[in-house]
Amino acid sequence: MWVRALLISTYEMGHQPLHVASPAAVLRNGGHDVRAQDLAIDALDWVDVEWAQAVAISVPMHTAMRLAVEVAGRIKARFPDLPVCLYGLYAGIGKDRTFGHVADRIIIGEYEAALSSWVDTLDRGITTDLVKSTFVLPARDLLPPLSRYARLEGSGDDRIVGYVEASHGCRHRCGHCPIPAIYDGLFRVVGADVVLDDIAQLVDLGAEHVTFGDPDFFNGPHHAMRILEESHQRFPSLTYDITVKVEHILKHQDLWGRVAAAGVVFAVSAFESTNDGVLTILDKGHTRNDMAVAVEIMRRAGMDIRPSWLPFTPWTTVEDIVDMFRFVASYDLPTDPIQFTIKLLIPEGSVLLMRSELEAQLGPYDAERLTYDWTAIDPRTEKLADRYAEHVEHSTRSNTLPNAIILDLFAMALEAAGLPPESLDIGSFEGRPRLTEPWFC
Numbered sequence: 001m002w003v004r005a006l007l008i009s010t011y012e013m014g015h016q017p018l019h020v021a022s023p024a025a026v027l028r029n030g031g032h033d034v035r036a037q038d039l040a041i042d043a044l045d046w047v048d049v050e051w052a053q054a055v056a057i058s059v060p061m062h063t064a065m066r067l068a069v070e071v072a073g074r075i076k077a078r079f080p081d082l083p084v085c086l087y088g089l090y091a092g093i094g095k096d097r098t099f100g101h102v103a104d105r106i107i108i109g110e111y112e113a114a115l116s117s118w119v120d121t122l123d124r125g126i127t128t129d130l131v132k133s134t135f136v137l138p139a140r141d142l143l144p145p146l147s148r149y150a151r152l153e154g155s156g157d158d159r160i161v162g163y164v165e166a167s168h169g170c171r172h173r174c175g176h177c178p179i180p181a182i183y184d185g186l187f188r189v190v191g192a193d194v195v196l197d198d199i200a201q202l203v204d205l206g207a208e209h210v211t212f213g214d215p216d217f218f219n220g221p222h223h224a225m226r227i228l229e230e231s232h233q234r235f236p237s238l239t240y241d242i243t244v245k246v247e248h249i250l251k252h253q254d255l256w257g258r259v260a261a262a263g264v265v266f267a268v269s270a271f272e273s274t275n276d277g278v279l280t281i282l283d284k285g286h287t288r289n290d291m292a293v294a295v296e297i298m299r300r301a302g303m304d305i306r307p308s309w310l311p312f313t314p315w316t317t318v319e320d321i322v323d324m325f326r327f328v329a330s331y332d333l334p335t336d337p338i339q340f341t342i343k344l345l346i347p348e349g350s351v352l353l354m355r356s357e358l359e360a361q362l363g364p365y366d367a368e369r370l371t372y373d374w375t376a377i378d379p380r381t382e383k384l385a386d387r388y389a390e391h392v393e394h395s396t397r398s399n400t401l402p403n404a405i406i407l408d409l410f411a412m413a414l415e416a417a418g419l420p421p422e423s424l425d426i427g428s429f430e431g432r433p434r435l436t437e438p439w440f441c
Contacts, residue, residue, distance in 0.1 A: 003119050004033045006052035007142075010067035011040045012060060014150035014437025015163035015211060019058040019088060021138035023115050028139060030116055036142040039071065041149070049075055049082070054119055056085040062178070062345055065090035066370055072102035083122045087111040089178055092126065093347045094370045099126055109182045110168065130169075130186060135194045140201055150437035152209040152239070152265075154430075159209040159239065161435065162202030166195050166212060166227050167219040172245065173351060175282045176272070176310060179215055181349040187219040192227050199231050199238075209239045209265075211435070217242035217267075221252060225259075232262040241435070243268045246286035249294040256301035264303055265433040269294065271307035274327045275320045278313055281357050288327070295331045304432055307333055312343040312385045314361035317378040318417040325410040325424060334429040336438035337396070337405040341388045346372040384416045402429055 007024050009017035017038055024034045035048050049055065057072055059065040065086075072084050085105035086098060092108040099106055106126040107114045112133040117123075152159040167190060169183035199210055210231075217224050231238065242259075244267050249256070273279055274288045286294075291307070298305040307328075311321055328335050346352055346362075347370055353362075363373030376382050388409055395405045403426055410424050 001120055002031055002033070003122075004051055004053045005035075005119050006048050006055045007034065007036045008044075008055065008057045008068075008071065009036075009038045009040065009064070010057065010059075010071060011064045012038075012058075012163075013213075014040070014435065015161060015213070016140070016143050016146055016149050017058060018138060018163055018165060018213070019060050021140050021143055022135065023056070023058075023087075023112055024142050025136045025139040026112050026116050027119055029136060030120070032119055034139070034142065036139075038144055039067070041144055044071065044074070046078070049079065052082065054083045054085070054122060056087055056115060056118075059086050059088040059090040062090060062093075062347065062370065064088070065093055069094065069098055069102060069370075072098070076102050085115065085118055087115050089182060090347070090370075092128065092182075092349070093178075094367055095126060095348075097367050110188060128182065130183065130188070132188055135190050137194060137197050137201065140198075140205060146202070146206050150435050152241075152433060153436055154433040158436075160206045161209045161211060162199070162205070162207030163211045163213055164195055164198050164202070165214050166190055166192075166217070166224055167214045169219070170215040171219060172216070172285065174270070174284055175350070175352040175355060176313075176344055177215075178347060178350070180351050181347075187215075189220055189223050192223065192230075195227050196230060196234070200234065203235055203238065208237070209241070212240060212242045214243065216248065217244045218248040218252060221248075221255065225255065228259065228262045228264070236263075238263055239433075240264045241266050241268065241433070243270075245269065246271065246284070246290050246294045249297055250286075250290060253297055256297060256303065260302040266304040266306055267298060268306050268308055270310075272310040273313070273316065273320065274323050275316065278315050278320070281315060281352075281355060282310075282313075283351075291327075292331060295333065304334065306434065307335060307339075308342075309335065309339045310342050310344060311340055311388075312376070312381055314344070314358065314374045314376050316376065316381050318380045318384060318413060321381065321384065321413045322410075322417055322419065325406070325413060328406075329424050329426045332427050334432050334434065335406070336434070337392045337402050337409065338438050340406070340409050341385070341392050343385055344374070345370075346374060380416050384412060387412055 007020045009020045057068045086103045087107040108128040114129045169187035173180040
């Protein structure tokens with residue numbers, strides 16, 4: 001059956017949505033007529049919705065899912081008989097609220113084959129799919145140009161950024177992460193030739209820097225290194241950033257010189273907390289000292305490291321927040337202010353729900369926010385979190401320098417802890433590579 005299919009992305013962290021481009025190519029290869037929209041940069045085009053015989057909305061992350069529920073509701077309100085599918089990592093979150101209400105089909109995890117089957121049949125149901133998919137070259141031509149998305153700063157001129165993934169899923173089971181609830185330690189590689197061909201078409205479209213968006217670039221080290229080094233041979237001036245766990249930085253010390261030589265200018269690593277007790281509950285697989293060692297390893301290799309943080313958890317104290325700022329200053333870690341505002345999300349199915357440490361802190365499920373509520377063992381942190389969110393939003397809109405915002409946040413943490421004012425030397429982040437979109441979830 002030939003179908004007019006509309007694929008929609010609500011948000012993919014500031015990059016051109018791969019999770020629309022990839023399935024769009026599969027559907028086109030199957031003979032369907034496909035259009036795409038990215039609502040992160042354009043308003044919903046109702047002409048396309050009216051044209052469509054099926055609508056599928058990509059939900060690879062929490063923010064995307066919350067936005068998708070609202071968009072799907074608007075579509076169903078105007079076109080109640082139009083089949084709507086939610087697909088991706090977060091598609092099953094809040095399914096009692098979405099399935100049968102704003103979505104006729106839900107595909108969780110790997111989605112290429114199941115989405116193609118749905119467009120062929122327009123059946124109803126909920127599926128978790130972890131099959132090893134056959135990937136094809138993403139249909140980038142259906143999307144807005146790369147120039148409308150995030151850029152790389154700090155490397156001289158701003159660079160246009162492309163986005164690829166060499167693997168999906170993750171071999172690890174970090175408690176705060178949504179991936180283990182679906183993949184349970186599995187990961188799926190994307191064929192090296194497909195990734196390399198996609199990088200080539202991104203270069204043709206103007207990309208000067210490429211983000212590898214794998215949950216962990218070293219899911220499969222040999223696979224990752226083959227793609228990176230072959231891409232570097234083809235495009236010597238191209239630069240890259242990756243995401244990698246602290247324990248992989250320590251484990252693969254022999255590879256980081258090669259990674260830097262192939263053009264990787266920085267790595268994101270999920271440090272999360274400087275409290276070893278919190279890190280243990282989150283099952284991060286590293287310690288505070290490991291993070292310090294990882295920084296030195298990456299610096300010796302010639303790469304910057306940009307930590308992501310989870311400052312607010314049920315077990316965090318205000319003193320932990322103070323210590324985190326001191327750690328950032330001690331190791332000269334470039335950190336976007338928004339990182340200091342992140343609060344733990346506990347969606348349905350989270351592996352954290354099995355931790356006994358959470359029982360006393362866990363509250364009811366919030367269907368609107370798609371997360372369980374929780375209370376902190378230190379009530380001071382809940383007030384601080386609210387102050388941080390408001391201050392960072394206001395200061396960012398006022399174009400306050402990131403360093404100045406961080407110093408303000410540190411002063412607030414000292415005040416909340418009842419500590420006297422303290423100077424903090426966080427250096428300068430100017431000239432250090434970063435993406436202009438700092439959001440991670």
